[in-house]
Amino acid sequence: MGVEVHVKDTRRFKGGWAFFGFDDMVKTAKMTPKTDACYSCHQSHGAVDTTFVQFYPTLLPIAKMKQTLSAEYKKELVE
C-alpha cells in the first residue's frame, strides 16, 4: 500500500495544489507530475477547491453555507 498527500500552497504550486506519493513508504515523497489524471479528476469533480467534500456529510452543509462549492461541481448537479 502507499500513502498519498494533497498539499495546498498557492505560491509553490501552479493551480494551488499538488499531490505527493510515498511509494514503498520512502521517507521523502515525490510530487506527482501535473499531467497525471489525479489533477484533472479532482479539479473537475471535487466539490470544494479540488477536494471531495461532497462525500463528507459534516463538511457539505458548511460548504453550502459558505458558498465554496466549485462551479464544476454545481454544473454536475444540474446535468
Ligand code: HEC
Ligand atoms: C477518477 C477520479 C479520481 C482520480 C483520477 C484520482 N482521484 Fe483522488 N479522489 C477521488 C475521489 C472520488 C476521492 C474521495 C474519496 C473519498 O472521500 O472516499 C478522492 C480522494 C483523494 C484524497 C483524499 C483527500 C481529498 O482530496 O479529498 C487524496 C489525497 C487523493 N484522492 C489523491 C489522489 C492521487 C494522488 C491521485 C493520482 C495518483 C488521485 N487521487 C486520482 C477521485 C479521484
